[in-house]
Every structure is written in C-alpha cells, then in structure tokens.
Amino acid sequence: MHDIRAIRENPAAFDAALARRGDAAVSSEVLALDEARRAKIQAAEEAQAAQNKAAKAIGAAKAKGDEEEFERLRSEVAGKKAEVAALQTEAKELDAKLTDMLARLPNNPAEDVPDGADEDDNVEVNRWGTPAEFDFTAKEHFEITGVATAMDFETAAKVSGSRFVFLKGAVARIHRALAQFMIDTHVDENGLTEVNSPVLVRDEAMYGTDKLPKFGEDSYQTTNGWWLVPTSEVPLTYSVAEDVLDASALPIRMTSHTLCFRSEAGSAGRDTSGMLRQHQFEKVEMVSVTHPDESDAEQKRMLRCAEGLLEKLGVPYRTVILCTGDMGFGARRTYDIEAWLPGQNAYREISSVSTTGDFQARRMNARFRPEGGGKPEFVHTLNGSGLAVGRCLIAVLENGQQADGSVKLPEALAPYLGGKLTLTAEGALA
Structure with a gap:
C-alpha cells in the first residue's frame, strides 16, 4: 500500500x-x-x-x-x-x-533496480558452478529411467486433473529429504525459526500480503471463504499484522515448509511437461521482518541462505536482479536464483528473494516502537524461497543423471537417505 x-x-x-x-x-x-x-x-x-x-x-x-x-x-x-x-x-x-x-497499484521499484520490459532485461549478478558435460544426451527429469515410473502424471490426472503428480518410492523419499535438508540448514546454520504454519488463511491475510484484490484469480478459495496459500509467505508475514513490536525484537526470521497452491492463471501452454509448474507443490519459505534501515542487508543475507543450499547440493546456478518490467507486484527489489537444468539446457527459476519495504506493512498495519521513543514506524518485510522443493528435486535429478538411467545424489542428502546416494535405473536407492 x-x-x-x-x-x-x-x-x-x-x-x-x-x-x-x-x-x-x-x-x-x-x-x-x-x-x-x-x-x-x-x-x-x-x-x-x-x-x-x-x-x-x-x-x-x-x-x-x-x-x-x-x-x-x-x-x-x-x-x-x-x-x-x-x-x-x-x-x-x-x-x-x-x-x-x-x-491495486504496484510497489515503487528501488533506485538500483534496472529498467526493462521483461525477463530479457534482467541483469546477472552472480554465477556459481560449471554445468556438467555429459557424453550422452541429457534427459529431462521425467524421462530419466530411474525416475520415470516413480513420477506418475497419469494417475494424478485421473484423481485431480492436469498439473498434478504422484511421486512414489525412492523419488518421493528424495523429495522429502530435500525439504528436511532445507529446513535443517535454515534452522541450524542460517538462524531462522521454524514455523509450522496454516495453509488456509483469511481474506485479511491475503490482502495484507498484497495477493488481494488484484490477484485473486491466481489462488484457490474454498467454498467457506478460506484461501489456500500460494506460499507460506502469507501466514508468516501476516503473523505480525496489527502488532507494534519492540525495536529490540527485530529482525524476526522465520521459515516454514508447506504445501502451496496456485491456479497458474494465464500460464496455459507453459511448462506442461513434467513437474516444473504444478497447481500443488511444496516450498520452504523464508520471511524476515526488519527495521527499515536493515532491510537491504537482510535481503542479501536471505539471498545467500538460498544460494548456499544449491551450493551444498552441487547444483550450478546463476542469480539475476529482476528488471522493473519483470518484478512482482509487491516487490521493491527481487533477485531470482536460476538452477541449471541439463534436460532443458537452460537456467530456470528456483527461488525469488524480494524486499517489499513497508508496502505490505502498511496494508497490515505492522509497526515497531523506535528504541529512542517516538511514534511507531512501519516495519519492512521480506520473503524468499529457500527453496521450491519440487524444482530442487528436478535440478538434483537432472544434474546427477547417468548414462545408464541412474542418478547420483548429493552428499548433503546422505543423512536423510540412510547414506544411500544412488537412485538406480530400477528406481531404488542404493
């Protein structure tokens, strides 16, 4: 606002x-x-x-x-x-x-955000890792032999329709392991507080986090009025609505692993193969509530938290700052992290880390009391994916694929997979 x-x-x-x-x-x-x-x-x-x-x-x-x-x-x-x-x-x-x-008016972009019309005008600011060179034609995640039978789109379509998937066996376990790895890293190393947050929220929470009124069609609403969260940014950020916090309580850093739901309105025909773009997916979210003077530094900190996960997993990535024409409605500045996907021979978004300044705080009336006294001021809010679990699964599978249809998995997942770091061509962990 x-x-x-x-x-x-x-x-x-x-x-x-x-x-x-x-x-x-x-x-x-x-x-x-x-x-x-x-x-x-x-x-x-x-x-x-x-x-x-x-x-x-x-x-x-x-x-x-x-x-x-x-x-x-x-x-x-x-x-x-x-x-x-x-x-x-x-x-x-x-x-x-x-x-x-x-x-209905978007947030003002920060001065250092590059001007531009669309994603072609985004500016790369960092690159890590070297994409592997295969002596065979790299496959997309759903084509890899050891993955294909465990990633069941036909059954999901029978049950729910398009853009859903049944993950089975070892692939489901790898997906779960990735989420646990992300949460544990954020809590144990990055200093975030884990929150088990609701996935059903009220109108006020969607409005306060700038998802309503303009983008209601992008989300799902239940018949009795609750909204299914597009990301846990909504409940985590709105948790400070109407609060007047002590300045000493800032920053508040939270993380949550939840199901997320998006109607994908306006995305017809995009990424219809595989599980890159789904109506239901899982994400580990990061949310920070900060003093206005600290929000820019906090955004860089959150960005490093997300990048660090990919580095631990050995997934090459690049980081771009979004131009004004590609930036989200509520963002003041956004960095996208794009993971390398050999099957597509392209970098694809796996995380967005945004600062909204006081844009959301004004809608929520979320304030803090300055240490020196005086009138309460609006906090700044930030959010970022740390990471999108399904897309991270895609990146891990595609980057670790072998010529025989098996997949070599990252060492970072060993504690979560009983030390088994190979997905065999038969779809088992070994």
Whole structure:
C-alpha cells in the first residue's frame, strides 16, 4: 500500500516510479479522489460542529420558555444530524474507493533496480558452478529411467486433473529429504525459526500480503471463504499484522515448509511437461521482518541462505536482479536464483528473494516502537524461497543423471537417505 502523503508531496515522483514499471500515470486521479474525500470529511466535521452548537442552544431556549426558538433549533439539529450522516457515508465511500485504487497499484521499484520490459532485461549478478558435460544426451527429469515410473502424471490426472503428480518410492523419499535438508540448514546454520504454519488463511491475510484484490484469480478459495496459500509467505508475514513490536525484537526470521497452491492463471501452454509448474507443490519459505534501515542487508543475507543450499547440493546456478518490467507486484527489489537444468539446457527459476519495504506493512498495519521513543514506524518485510522443493528435486535429478538411467545424489542428502546416494535405473536407492 502506498502512503497517500508521499503522493501528495511529490506526485511527479510517484508517476515516474509507475512509468518505470510500464504503468500509466495516476497521481492526478488519486489526488482528485483524495481531495474529494477530505472535503467530505471537513464538511462532515463542520456540520457536526453546527449540530453540537445548536444542541447546546436548545437547553437555553427551553429554559427561557421560547417555544418557537426551541422548535427551530430542534429542527436544525435533526437536519444537521442527517447531513452529518450523509456526509460521513459519502466520505467512507470515497475512502473505500481511494483505498481500493491504492491497493491495486504496484510497489515503487528501488533506485538500483534496472529498467526493462521483461525477463530479457534482467541483469546477472552472480554465477556459481560449471554445468556438467555429459557424453550422452541429457534427459529431462521425467524421462530419466530411474525416475520415470516413480513420477506418475497419469494417475494424478485421473484423481485431480492436469498439473498434478504422484511421486512414489525412492523419488518421493528424495523429495522429502530435500525439504528436511532445507529446513535443517535454515534452522541450524542460517538462524531462522521454524514455523509450522496454516495453509488456509483469511481474506485479511491475503490482502495484507498484497495477493488481494488484484490477484485473486491466481489462488484457490474454498467454498467457506478460506484461501489456500500460494506460499507460506502469507501466514508468516501476516503473523505480525496489527502488532507494534519492540525495536529490540527485530529482525524476526522465520521459515516454514508447506504445501502451496496456485491456479497458474494465464500460464496455459507453459511448462506442461513434467513437474516444473504444478497447481500443488511444496516450498520452504523464508520471511524476515526488519527495521527499515536493515532491510537491504537482510535481503542479501536471505539471498545467500538460498544460494548456499544449491551450493551444498552441487547444483550450478546463476542469480539475476529482476528488471522493473519483470518484478512482482509487491516487490521493491527481487533477485531470482536460476538452477541449471541439463534436460532443458537452460537456467530456470528456483527461488525469488524480494524486499517489499513497508508496502505490505502498511496494508497490515505492522509497526515497531523506535528504541529512542517516538511514534511507531512501519516495519519492512521480506520473503524468499529457500527453496521450491519440487524444482530442487528436478535440478538434483537432472544434474546427477547417468548414462545408464541412474542418478547420483548429493552428499548433503546422505543423512536423510540412510547414506544411500544412488537412485538406480530400477528406481531404488542404493
């Protein structure tokens, strides 16, 4: 959510920020609505003052026995009361329109975010590892012999439809091992607090984390009103809604492993083969709530947490900073980590690490009390994948594939797989 005061003070800068995202200028429309709202509020206050003055005069008129003045004043009070109610209703309607308008406008990009139209204008900032050279044609994850029978899309389609998968046997265990490895690393090495969070949330939580009202079609809603989380960013971030935290409690660093649900609206025809893009998937999420002065450093810290996981797994990756045209709605700055997938001969996104500044905090009214005293200020919120479990499974399988259809698994998973680090061509762990 944007600060209306900042728009009033510098509408040109606000429009310039929108222009960097490719959006039209709207400050004049926003300010016209704001001016009309404030005019109604002022008129209501003036009418209320007149009502109060007349109400006080009624007693004096009655004491004097001035029946004519008494009736006039009583009529005036009734009229002013109706006028106040009407003006307050109009002000509330204008306020709702203004809030809805602001809620649909994207966050302002940070100054260091590169300008651009789409993913082709993203800028690489880091690269780690060297993609392996195979003496055979690399296969996609679902084509690898040891994987194919354990990654059952036909049964999932019978049960749930397209973009679902049944993982079986050793492949299901590897998937589970990856999630445990991620959580343990975040807790034991990265200093995050593990949270077992809900996957059903209220409208307020989706709104507060900028998923509503604009992107409702991208998520699933139950018949009794709850939303299935698109990521545990929603419950973790919203956990501080309406709070006034002590500055000494910051930063708050959380991680959660949950099921995630996305309708993939607008992605028809994209990544339909395999399990790269699913309606239901698992992710280990990182969320930080910080002091405004620390949020940029926290984003870099979170980025290293996610990159470190891939390094432990031996998966080559590159990190890019997203340009203004490719950045998410609520983000102020986003880094994407893209893992190397030999089967596609391409780097594909496996994590996004974003700072939203105070954009979400304003929607949630999440604040902190400065150490030196003074008025509470809005916290900054950050979120990042650490990592998408299914996509990490794809990367591990494709990078470890062997000519005979088996897969060599990363040493980092040994504690979670009973020391067995080979997925055989027959689909067993050995």
